[in-house]
Amino acid sequence: MSKKEVKRDTKTLLFEKGAELIYLKGYNSTGLQEILQAAGVPKGSFYFHFKSKEDYVLQLMDYFGDFMFAWLDKTLNEPDKSPLTRLRTFFQEFLAYYKGNGYKGGCPIGNLSQEMGDINDTIASKAETLLGGMKIRFIKTLLEAQHQDEISSSIDVETTADFIINSWQGAVTRTKILRSDAAMLLFEKTIFDNLLKS
């Protein structure tokens, strides 16, 4: 293994172990020492890769984003399904994942938006950029649905994409206290059987 590979692996390890902690406990409640301990990485190595804990969480958000975008790109480009079915499938896949996780964690970007969005400009801006990446993919799929007459051409795809993202985030949060699939299924039903069919 070359020196460069070792370095990349350390970084990945810090992302993977830190992600688990921050995903469940939040940013402020996860100490740097805890991340280092979980990853088995000394402090010096951490500061070789990251300027600060904030620099680390910003790069971790991109790491979450890459995972989310790969998932979206796979599901939203499934050739054998209609555009709307592909979009609905994404939410069903997320629910299956969330359910398998005992409804713990939720959406990492939503969590960080909620915890840090109003008190840290850089994290807020990074979160909005990542939700923007989700939005652009939803817009593309909604436009395809319009081209195939699956939804009305009068629907404003841009604001609809935003409304879907926000309502979905709200359903994800409610699920944390409901501990059931009710809020997620209600979201899916209202968006796909009502809002997009009107």
Added chain:
Amino acid sequence: MSKKEVKRDTKTLLFEKGAELIYLKGYNSTGLQEILQAAGVPKGSFYFHFKSKEDYVLQLMDYFGDFMFAWLDKTLNEPDKSPLTRLRTFFQEFLAYYKGNGYKGGCPIGNLSQEMGDINDTIASKAETLLGGMKIRFIKTLLEAQHQDEISSSIDVETTADFIINSWQGAVTRTKILRSDAAMLLFEKTIFDNLLKS
């Protein structure tokens, strides 16, 4: 001032000062010492009123709930407005408050649901009870709107109330990173001009 009044005031002071801190920083990031310092109350007095920090936050949630229910009861029972206008007014009033706060804080119950809902059963259950109190008031107003033919009798008021609460919470969170009224206005427009009119 009687001894009983002093005790009640200490409790109110702990709620008011602690609320400000927890509202912005979250539950885990706010230390008990910080709350005591902000309220100017010694540790002994705190433990006279509360068994633990968890007991304190549960009572604080009821304190937030009482405030929210009083607000809802005032706005949703305004006699000169139609039921739907009263409901819409509540969201407009919240937005005005949120805007005045520089889009900081959001909804205390939503924040605690997001931070603690998946890792603390008692806080999850308390949050769900409080959102249930909001839900019952929304259902009552939606039923009145049906009686007055403002919305279709085919609308399921119970699931609609839940969808409104969840989507609103999602819009509140998105607003923390957007730092504008766009997500809240989009929520209002979609719910009142689209969903409830279909």
